[in-house]
Amino acid sequence: MKHIVIDLEMNASNCDVCRMEIIQIGAVVLDDQYQMMGSFSTLVKPQWNDIIEPFYESLTGISTEMVQNAPVFNEALYSFMNWIKNLNDEVEVLAWSESDLNQVLMEASYKEYEFDDFEEYVISQWVDFQNEFDHKLFIDHQCSLKDALDYAHIELEGNWHDALDDARNTAQLLALLRDDKKCLETFGTVIEVQKVEKDTLGDLFDFSQFVFD
Numbered sequence: 001m002k003h004i005v006i007d008l009e010m011n012a013s014n015c016d017v018c019r020m021e022i023i024q025i026g027a028v029v030l031d032d033q034y035q036m037m038g039s040f041s042t043l044v045k046p047q048w049n050d051i052i053e054p055f056y057e058s059l060t061g062i063s064t065e066m067v068q069n070a071p072v073f074n075e076a077l078y079s080f081m082n083w084i085k086n087l088n089d090e091v092e093v094l095a096w097s098e099s100d101l102n103q104v105l106m107e108a109s110y111k112e113y114e115f116d117d118f119e120e121y122v123i124s125q126w127v128d129f130q131n132e133f134d135h136k137l138f139i140d141h142q143c144s145l146k147d148a149l150d151y152a153h154i155e156l157e158g159n160w161h162d163a164l165d166d167a168r169n170t171a172q173l174l175a176l177l178r179d180d181k182k183c184l185e186t187f188g189t190v191i192e193v194q195k196v197e198k199d200t201l202g203d204l205f206d207f208s209q210f211v212f213d
Contacts, residue, residue: 002037003030004084004093005129005174007166008100011056015048018106022073023052023062025080026163029087034175040083041164043070047111060161074113077104081119093122094129096145096170101126129170133177137187138194148173151190 009024027040043066046052051064071079084091095101101123108115115123134143137151145166149156154172158165176182184191 001032001090001092002087003032003034003171003174004028004091005030005167005171006093006095006100007163007170008095008103009056009060009062009161009163010103011046011049011062012053013046013048015110018048018110020103021046021048022076022103022107023056023067024060024163025076026165026167027080027083028164028167028171029084030171030174034171034178036168036171039164039168040080042076042079043067044076045070045072047072061159073107073111077108077113081122084122085118090125091122092125092127094127094170094174096166097130097142098128101128129174133173136177136183137191139190140194145170152176152186 004027006025006027008022008026010020011023013019013021015021022044023046024044025040025042029037029039031037043062045067052060052062052067057063070076084093105123107113130142130145133139133148134141137143143151146160149169149172152173154169156165157168157172160166176186
């Protein structure tokens with residue numbers, strides 16, 4: 001099995017039903033030992049807003065000029081899916097939170113992208129890696145990617161909010177989390193602290209006094 005770690009960057013949209021629009025897709029592929037094998041990256045030309053808004057240009061480093069000749073969403077998503085297809089293996093796709101999948105599905109719907117059987121399979125294998133990370137470390141809130149990297153003592157490679165760089169950094173976390181020995185060595189202190197906090201919070205409330213219908 002191959003593991004695809006994906007990240008998206010977005011721009012504000014002028015579309016009433018879809019507030020954001022993808023302007024970059026970045027992904028890396030890992031083998032069954034979680035070693036990096038390759039990468040995919042493309043800018044995406046927005047169709048619902050003629051410009052990259054200043055806030056998102058500052059955040060991502062992507063300007064209006066940079067996306068003028070980029071593929072539009074349907075072309076970019078087709079290229080990404082074809083890249084996965086050419087791996088000729090079973091895959092899982094992981095992203096930090098479920099928001100990226102929701103964005104892909106929303107844009108695909110409104111831009112009338114037709115998923116074929118393989119692409120439907122890829123979508124069905126999409127994993128919320130943020131949720132997996134939080135669950136394994138007993139974190140009771142949505143941990144940011146920055147905090148997760150800090151917990152792992154991983155130095156940021158590249159730039160924040162570059163889709164390919166964020167995918168690469170997320171992939172490093174995945175390799176640690178899926179290896180039980182490395183996970184305990186790396187996150188043992190965090191896990192113990194979180195477990196103690198949960199136990200302490202539970203001790204503050206005596207639910208035996210309540211009757212639930």
